[in-house]
Amino acid sequence: MSKTEYNVKTIEWQSDEVVMIDQRVLPLDEKYIHHKTWQEVGDSIKTMVIRGAPAIGVATAMGMALAAMQSPATTYEALKQDLDAAAQGLFITRPTAYNLGWALQEQAKIYNEPGDPDDIRRRLKERSQEILDEDIAMCVAIGEHGAPLFPKGARILTHCNAGALATAGYGTALGVIRSVFKRDPSIMVYADETRPFLQGARLTAWELQQEGIPCCLITDNMSGYFFKKGEIDAVVVGSDRIAANGDVANKIGTYTVSVLAKAHGAPFYVAAPTSTVDLSIPHGDHIPIEERDPAEVTHFREVQCAPSGIDVCNPAFDVTPHENVSAIITEAGVHLEPYSESLAAAKKGK
Amino acid sequence: MSKTEYNVKTIEWQSDEVVMIDQRVLPLDEKYIHHKTWQEVGDSIKTMVIRGAPAIGVATAMGMALAAMQSPATTYEALKQDLDAAAQGLFITRPTAYNLGWALQEQAKIYNEPGDPDDIRRRLKERSQEILDEDIAMCVAIGEHGAPLFPKGARILTHCNAGALATAGYGTALGVIRSVFKRDPSIMVYADETRPFLQGARLTAWELQQEGIPCCLITDNMSGYFFKKGEIDAVVVGSDRIAANGDVANKIGTYTVSVLAKAHGAPFYVAAPTSTVDLSIPHGDHIPIEERDPAEVTHFREVQCAPSGIDVCNPAFDVTPHENVSAIITEAGVHLEPYSESLAAAKKGK
Numbered sequence: 001m002s003k004t005e006y007n008v009k010t011i012e013w014q015s016d017e018v019v020m021i022d023q024r025v026l027p028l029d030e031k032y033i034h035h036k037t038w039q040e041v042g043d044s045i046k047t048m049v050i051r052g053a054p055a056i057g058v059a060t061a062m063g064m065a066l067a068a069m070q071s072p073a074t075t076y077e078a079l080k081q082d083l084d085a086a087a088q089g090l091f092i093t094r095p096t097a098y099n100l101g102w103a104l105q106e107q108a109k110i111y112n113e114p115g116d117p118d119d120i121r122r123r124l125k126e127r128s129q130e131i132l133d134e135d136i137a138m139c140v141a142i143g144e145h146g147a148p149l150f151p152k153g154a155r156i157l158t159h160c161n162a163g164a165l166a167t168a169g170y171g172t173a174l175g176v177i178r179s180v181f182k183r184d185p186s187i188m189v190y191a192d193e194t195r196p197f198l199q200g201a202r203l204t205a206w207e208l209q210q211e212g213i214p215c216c217l218i219t220d221n222m223s224g225y226f227f228k229k230g231e232i233d234a235v236v237v238g239s240d241r242i243a244a245n246g247d248v249a250n251k252i253g254t255y256t257v258s259v260l261a262k263a264h265g266a267p268f269y270v271a272a273p274t275s276t277v278d279l280s281i282p283h284g285d286h287i288p289i290e291e292r293d294p295a296e297v298t299h300f301r302e303v304q305c306a307p308s309g310i311d312v313c314n315p316a317f318d319v320t321p322h323e324n325v326s327a328i329i330t331e332a333g334v335h336l337e338p339y340s341e342s343l344a345a346a347k348k349g350k
Numbered sequence: 351m352s353k354t355e356y357n358v359k360t361i362e363w364q365s366d367e368v369v370m371i372d373q374r375v376l377p378l379d380e381k382y383i384h385h386k387t388w389q390e391v392g393d394s395i396k397t398m399v400i401r402g403a404p405a406i407g408v409a410t411a412m413g414m415a416l417a418a419m420q421s422p423a424t425t426y427e428a429l430k431q432d433l434d435a436a437a438q439g440l441f442i443t444r445p446t447a448y449n450l451g452w453a454l455q456e457q458a459k460i461y462n463e464p465g466d467p468d469d470i471r472r473r474l475k476e477r478s479q480e481i482l483d484e485d486i487a488m489c490v491a492i493g494e495h496g497a498p499l500f501p502k503g504a505r506i507l508t509h510c511n512a513g514a515l516a517t518a519g520y521g522t523a524l525g526v527i528r529s530v531f532k533r534d535p536s537i538m539v540y541a542d543e544t545r546p547f548l549q550g551a552r553l554t555a556w557e558l559q560q561e562g563i564p565c566c567l568i569t570d571n572m573s574g575y576f577f578k579k580g581e582i583d584a585v586v587v588g589s590d591r592i593a594a595n596g597d598v599a600n601k602i603g604t605y606t607v608s609v610l611a612k613a614h615g616a617p618f619y620v621a622a623p624t625s626t627v628d629l630s631i632p633h634g635d636h637i638p639i640e641e642r643d644p645a646e647v648t649h650f651r652e653v654q655c656a657p658s659g660i661d662v663c664n665p666a667f668d669v670t671p672h673e674n675v676s677a678i679i680t681e682a683g684v685h686l687e688p689y690s691e692s693l694a695a696a697k698k699g700k
Binding site for chain 2: 201
């Protein structure tokens, strides 16, 4: 797959800087932020300049490479100390995304072995680029595995953004949709807006528009209406973490969509790389759910839309139980119940 | 019930002007709009200065009284012609709210009988005030009938705003909540924000705050999360039109909430005056669903949040089938399945 196929550059190295498209200001503004330190990368993860579990993984790996470059250490021990501190700082930015911890472990494999500091610096940067390249390749594989699941002319609902912007490119759920569209241009996509952060309205609608994939934007509470009218044939979403039994943590609202899909007999697919599968967690109750700033709910960008002082809940994710998941699509294939077996086999195969 | 119990003045006569609180700018701004013509009232209904089926009914009745005052007619025939034109103009402002047509019929009973024009003018104004007073009395009765349905310390989800602002005062669904709270101050309310127009965030949260009723604001897609955690004991919503079989048209998103309530075994109550029940419509498929301006979805007030040119669907209402409705609470009592019988009896009793 050539690079020119991608209209969207989510994150990349430009010499020794990590450059990210600022996803907070899309789709009205296309702004790129340059990062010279791991702290800047951490801030960008926390404030959602970059979001989406696979993209966060890439950013984390690059952040660790920046940490190595920043460090004035001339000995292995001093460098390792700085890298451990950076890893701790990056780890706490977003608690739900499993790829974040996975990327830290990947980089730790390099710097946990004593070696020449400059050699470690070089290898951390190389590995972060590899993770980016692998991520795109995985997304394309996910798309190819997932595409045959959809009927001709499918009307597909997706929630949040699991697109090129949530990954290094191509996307997981939107990767599947891209692959379906290549085979069947008669499909259409319902993108729900995904309050409070509006990833659907701002990012998914924008990506689909860039690709020329027919898309209808709806608010989150409209999907039941379209399910009831028989106008949604299937759902595909991404994931931030998948437990060993197939329980799926994803953007808040995913669980509601899964209940609607089940009630209306529509298949509910999850698309994610195997790096999102956390076999150490037996089921979804163990997945930490991040609670975010109440202002995301009381405000719509800078516009206040609720009375001052009102109590707010703002869980950023929910867990869809595996019973509501028709299949999990990874780069290794299409996995079915019992997920405890199929996911373990997929991880082992890697 | 004394007037001083109401903090909220939704709509009232001030000499020969109809004054409405502008619900588009709440909760940040408390602005009142004065109407001297039925056309201005029609615009305010259409643009949602005033909304909520019972409140629209009151506004419509007052609009007809204004139409009579505006008319220079000196003969009955000339006045009737002007009033018929006004009725047609008001009828098309919001197609789903049944109380709108009901209020027009109430006023037509007066002006369809030949009489002295000034006498008709006086009686139309008096009847509109009666409709307002009756509406408040009905809401209080709905609240009293509904309150015993809720367990001690109930955590109640409501969708949209069926409060004092949606009625002449007190509210239907929020009237029930007000009555429950009077008996049991340990309850709390989840108010979902209700995109795209944010009646929950802007109006329900504000009303509950005014009353000191504990309230937690969530986005629409979070209710599944709280149902799954067992943190919602019951749902109560209003309605814009109820078919003879108990199918309930209400703000878009209501159906989704009903599916979630059913999936989690929580009762789903609808609170509305019998004037909302339309026995001429056998079931929900016959209820017209208003499609509103796409800009409500792509924008948040003046802030654009979706790419320009994106396709949008914006159905303003959905229909919850009677199977998902645990009970319908009217001023006549609590009605259960079979609704085709219980609702007909309730209407007859009026």
